[in-house]
Amino acid sequence: MRVLLVLLLGCCLTVARADVCVSLLDTAAEIRELRNEDADLGVSRGEEALERIYRQDVDCPQAKVALLSALAANLHVKGRFHEALVYVRRALELLERAPEHRADVHLMAGVLHWELEEHDEAIAHYLSARRASEDAGDVIAAARAAGNIGNLYNTMGDYVRAREHHQRALEWFRESGWQEGVAGTLVNLAALAGRQAGSFESLGDDTSAGVEYEQMLEFARQGLALFETLDNSRGVAHARTNLAEALSGLRRFDEALEHQSAAIDKLREIGDAGGEARGLLNLGRIHRSGGRYDKAAETLQQAIDRNPYENVMLHYDVIEQLAELKEAQGNYQAALDHQKTLNLLRRQIAEGQMSARVEETRLAMEADQREQDLALLRSEAEISKLELERQRILTMLTVLLVILLLVLLGLLLRLYRDRVRRSRQLEQVARTDSLTGLVNRRGMTERLESAHEGCRVTGDRHAIIVADIDGFKQINDHHGHAVGDEVLKHVADLLVDGVRGRDVVARWGGEEFLILLPNTDRAGAAAVAGQLVARVASNPASTEVGQMPLSMTLGVSELSHDDSVGEAVRRADAAMYRGKQAGKNRHVTDEDLT
Secondary structure, three states, X not given: OHHHHHHHHHHHHHHHHHHHHHHHHHHHHHHHHHXXXXXXXXXXXXXXXXXXXXXXXXOOHHHHHHHHHHHHHHHHHOOOHHHHHHHHHHHHHOHXXXXXXXXXXXXXXXXXXHHOOOHHHHHHHHHHHHHHHHHHOOHHHHHHHHHHHHHHHHHHOOXXXXXXXXXXXXXXXXXXXXXXXXXXXXXXXXXXXXXXXXXXXXXXXXXXXXXXXXXHHHHHHHHHHHHHHHOOHHHHHHHHHHHHHHHHHOOOHXXXXXXXXXXXXXXXXXXXXXXXXXHHHHHHHHHHHOOOHHHHHHHHHHHHHHOHHHOHHHHHHHHHHHHHHHHHOOOHHHHHHHHHHHHHHHHHHHHHHHHXXXXXXXXXXXXXXXXXXXXXXXXXXXXXHHHHHHHHHHHHHHXXXXXXXXXXXXXXXXXXXXXXXXXXXXXXHHOEOOOOOOEOHHHHHHHHHHHHHXXXXXXXXXXXXXXXXXXXXXXXXXXXXXXXXXXXXXXXXXXXXXOOOOOEEEEEEOOEEEEXXXXXXXXXXXXXXXXXXXXXXXXXXXXXXXXXXXXXXXXXXXXXXXXXXXXXXXXHHHHHHHHHHOOOOOEEEHHHHO
């Protein structure tokens, strides 16, 4: 009879524990869903549920893992990546007793490492998630992992692998019938096409860029249609943002503005202040691309005003756009002021990364401390022993924290040096023409302004030569841009070799070059111009279609303290065009215009 009672009591306890586990798993699922509706509520409910499950000493590892992962998902939406990673690591430690959650936890870990730009860790977790999903026969989870791997390769610039993984994810989502996954993957493919289009644009390949933008447009339209059918507001916003980017790339600015504005309205409806601020940044880019500079400046200021939680990275992106906008408007002082703000933000970002690492360590210590305190409450008989253990652990953690801080300081110093070096390299690239290796228009404008300032101080005179390749459009039309590029590089070499070492040769735009001759008067510059005309005429370009005779027409003007840089360049340009009218293959000074 006693044995029967024991068995009956054991069965009742087992059933009761199973009911508690089921209830907690349902709670975890509800908390995870809150990330799309109210992430703040999801965080608070997740923390309360975790505290309750540890305080009551519930032996249900599946529920613990599910709650930890759900809490991390809500923290991820709020941008609190380091805090989320602490909970994910605790979930990873419990996977041996809850293997059914392996794919989900590894996927969440991969997302967080990706957000923190720790790509090696991210891809390792994504691959673990995919293997676990395939082993379990979970097609949807495997597709999600493949999609995240595709996003990671997209970020790393490996577009071939990115497309391969996204196409695989799309195939699996369609096979499973999960339309939300299909829609999300179409948006990911659209984003990938946009990245490829941008890459082609940076190489000057507008034709290939246009093809990618058309493909981006088609993917985004398909994704939008699905998300609207599913009534998924966040998905609709993402799809419309991709549509806006594609349309802007295709120079269809009015349509782009319409879709981006609609995306912002959706994000505002669901209370996503961060997404709204990012949408305003995209809207400002579209206005700028369409030449609406005043509207772009107004919209970018709105993005700053709507920037939630003082998101430094978003603030940096907005200020960078404002700096480029002011430079495009010719307001160099305002552009310089924004550049100074960018430098301050770079330091703030570097300091924030270190603080985040320290905060992660602090959170890990607090988590350990909380578990130890709960253990003390459960076993009063071991209070003395656990107190000593706690002190020992705290001492070790303090020592480790000091070591970690020293390591982080070293890494921060290295990061700062690397950023300074990259910044200098970027500044050099920004002032250099990628095809010819000459100074570009921006770099030459700065040198002209500096030379003009020297004129005002010392009274010296400088000369400017504007040179244009005769018949270059016909070369491009008949032989193609590749031959045209060979001609441009050949002429650039001839001009550099034909002037003094202190003279500056720049590619001013298209087939037009500008030469600054310091401490040279108009007569001296005219002599140099005549030599350059002869030099180009006597040195045909060797191209893939054979030897190509060339000629140039040059205009000469003098830069002095009593006129502006723009006026001096205009006179040289006018003189060059007079030479074109007079038959080309010659040089003309601005004195010949009167």
